[in-house]
Structure formats: structure tokens, C-alpha cells
Amino acid sequence: xxxxxxxxxxxxxxxxxxxxxRCPHCQSIIGVEGEDGDDVRGExxxxxxxxxxxxxxxxxxxxxxxDDTLPANKGIPDE
Ligand SMILES: [Zn+2]
Numbered sequence: 001x002x003x004x005x006x007x008x009x010x011x012x013x014x015x016x017x018x019x020x021x022r023c024p025h026c027q028s029i030i031g032v033e034g035e036d037g038d039d040v041r042g043e044x045x046x047x048x049x050x051x052x053x054x055x056x057x058x059x060x061x062x063x064x065x066x067d068d069t070l071p072a073n074k075g076i077p078d079e
Pocket of ligand 1: 024028047048050
């Protein structure tokens with residue numbers, strides 16, 4: 001598990017109304033605390049895999065339909 005705080009550039013809303021994003025460390029979908037994008041943009045969250053992530057200030061809200069899912073997050077840029 002990397003201790004690096006990865007950027008997350010997409011988030012969405014779960015069927016129960018909660019905000020979700022994809023953890024860049026383990027790629028699982030996790031819920032994040034907040035009512036809307038303004039609450040979560042620029043904030044850091046910790047996944048249950050213990051990896052940290054930051055939803056970037058300009059992260060994009062994705063409206064999910066049907067079986068849509070969030071795109072994979074690429075953690076660290078290629079070195
Ligand atoms: Zn994770």
C-alpha cells in the first residue's frame with residue numbers, strides 16, 4: 001500500500017444518494033462524506049484499504065446510469 005495521496009478526478013452519486021469515488025489504491029468504490037461536489041472537492045479521504053486520496057478541486061461529477069460505473073483511477077502519473 002502506497003502512502004502517497006493519490007488524486008481522484010471523478011466522483012458520482014450512489015443509488016442511495018451518497019457521494020462515491022473510486023479508490024486509486026485498490027480501485028474499489030467508496031463512499032465519501034459530503035452533500036455535494038463542493039463538499040468533497042479539495043478534500044482528502046481514507047479508503048478502507050488505508051490508502052489516502054484527494055478529490056481534486058476540479059474533479060468532475062459523473063452521472064451514472066444503469067450499469068455505468070466510475071472509470072478507473074490512475075494513481076500516480078507514469079514515472
Ligand atoms: Zn482503497
